[in-house]
Amino acid sequence: MSSHFGHTILKILSNHTPSKAILQDFKRTFALFKTRDKVKEISPxxxxxxxxxxxxxxxxxxxxxxxxxxxxxxxxxxxxxxxxxxxxxxxxxxxxxxxxxxxxxxxxxxxxxxxxxxxxxxxxxxxxxxxxxxxxxxxxxxxxxxxxxxxxxxxxxxxxxxxxxxxxxxxxxxxxxxxxxxxxxxxxxxxxxxxxxxxxxxxxxxxxxxxxxxxxxxxxxxxxxxxxxxxxxxxxxxxxxxxxxxxxxxxxSPQFHEINRKIQKKSNIFGFRKKSKEKEQEV
CATH class of the missing domain: 3.40.630.30 (Gcn5-related N-acetyltransferase (GNAT))
Incomplete structure (x- = not known):
């Protein structure tokens, strides 16, 4: 991984105007070093x-x-x-x-x-x-x-x-x-x-x-x-x-509020998945 990263850096330094493919390669490599979101702790x-x-x-x-x-x-x-x-x-x-x-x-x-x-x-x-x-x-x-x-x-x-x-x-x-x-x-x-x-x-x-x-x-x-x-x-x-x-x-109105809670929970899950996919596409 480190040799690949170094190779990408050398390619960028050797070209004053790096191509789109080189930039994408750099972004993809640099994403490996980005801090990920903390994983939600699993309750015991x-x-x-x-x-x-x-x-x-x-x-x-x-x-x-x-x-x-x-x-x-x-x-x-x-x-x-x-x-x-x-x-x-x-x-x-x-x-x-x-x-x-x-x-x-x-x-x-x-x-x-x-x-x-x-x-x-x-x-x-x-x-x-x-x-x-x-x-x-x-x-x-x-x-x-x-x-x-x-x-x-x-x-x-x-x-x-x-x-x-x-x-x-x-x-x-x-x-x-x-x-x-x-x-x-x-x-x-x-x-x-x-x-x-x-x-x-x-x-x-x-x-x-x-x-x-x-x-x-x-x-x-x-x-x-x-x-x-x-x-x-x-x-x-x-x-x-x-x-x-x-x-x-x-x-x-417990039934009404419970339905709203479940809908909100689903929308939050789908929203999180959507954001995750958008981040992957950016990388």
């Missing part, structure tokens, strides 16, 4: 639906990564318990849960538990709260019922089913790699493909809220933690900064 993770046999493993990851840091659970110092596990298991049994797996060992490193909610679910949540003996857990479940009713999407939009992205979590050692965004993005697409008229996410922390904004979801309600008070007019939740409240996001 895959996003798939959770199998029934994996539900217990998802719960274990949830115990480790969700409850200790989720603002409402952190404020009340709530540890994993059978009631919350049963609630999460019931949501997973609907079959909409997505998990992030390591390609090399198959371990689950994160998940997004998705479920459908109906107009009668807040009342059922309150009944469950009244049957609980633990005062902290009672407060948490009552807050869940309050969140469900806050935007009242069932009445406002005239629907009976809402697809909700309820719990999203990633193991600490696998964070800052875009997994939370991928899980929520794929979960949103799954809700659209399943035919739900509305996709919803209750962002109890600022990081989930930012992801929902990136996904183009609209904020329909907000509950500052300082405004949710107990009988003594004291805030029930006092999470650490920067978590200041719950932001409720929804997408009322």
């Amino acid at each position: 993770y895959i996003i798939v639906r959770a199998d029934k046999d994996e539900y217990n493993e998802v719960l274990n990851v949830m115990h480790e990564s969700y409850y200790p840091e989720e603002p409402t659970c952190y404020s009340l110092k709530i540890a994993p318990n059978p009631i919350l596990d049963e609630r999460a298991m019931k949501a997973m049994e609907e079959g909409f849960t997505l998990v992030a797996k390591c390609k090399y060992n198959g371990c689950i490193v994160g998940a997004c538990i998705n479920e459908s909610t109906s107009p009668w679910d807040p009342e059922m949540e309150e009944k469950l709260a009244c049957a609980v003996k633990c005062d902290k857990l009672k407060k948490l479940l009552m807050f869940y019922a309050y969140m469900m009713r806050a935007p009242d999407l069932w009445r406002c939009l005239g629907v009976q089913k809402v697809y909700e992205m309820s719990y999203a979590f990633v193991k600490r050692s696998h964070r800052k790699k875009g997994l939370a965004y991928k899980l929520l993005s794929e979960s949103k697409s799954l809700g659209a493909d399943a035919g739900f008229p509305v996709v919803r996410c209750d962002a109890t922390n600022i990081y989930t809220a930012k992801i929902c904004e990136r996904l183009g979801m609209k904020k329909v309600a907000e509950i500052p933690y300082c405004t949710y008070l107990d009988q003594n007019l004291e805030p029930i939740f006092k999470p650490p900064w920067p978590h200041e409240g719950v932001k409720i996001f929804c997408d009322c």
Whole structure:
């Protein structure tokens, strides 16, 4: 390669007016030394639906990564318990849960538990709260019922089913790699493909809220933690900064937005191929 390059240079130097063929030969040779675009890094993770046999493993990851840091659970110092596990298991049994797996060992490193909610679910949540003996857990479940009713999407939009992205979590050692965004993005697409008229996410922390904004979801309600008070007019939740409240996001046209996303993705791929061909022709 170096001898060919040197030969081309000598040809150009020996001719004051190099021919078109020599210039093309020089361009073709010089292109070998140009820096290529960085190859996109292949992710070591895959996003798939959770199998029934994996539900217990998802719960274990949830115990480790969700409850200790989720603002409402952190404020009340709530540890994993059978009631919350049963609630999460019931949501997973609907079959909409997505998990992030390591390609090399198959371990689950994160998940997004998705479920459908109906107009009668807040009342059922309150009944469950009244049957609980633990005062902290009672407060948490009552807050869940309050969140469900806050935007009242069932009445406002005239629907009976809402697809909700309820719990999203990633193991600490696998964070800052875009997994939370991928899980929520794929979960949103799954809700659209399943035919739900509305996709919803209750962002109890600022990081989930930012992801929902990136996904183009609209904020329909907000509950500052300082405004949710107990009988003594004291805030029930006092999470650490920067978590200041719950932001409720929804997408009322998930199928339309999903089709646009797929079209945009295809156009980007074809555009990249077109540019690549144009560069090759120039060389």
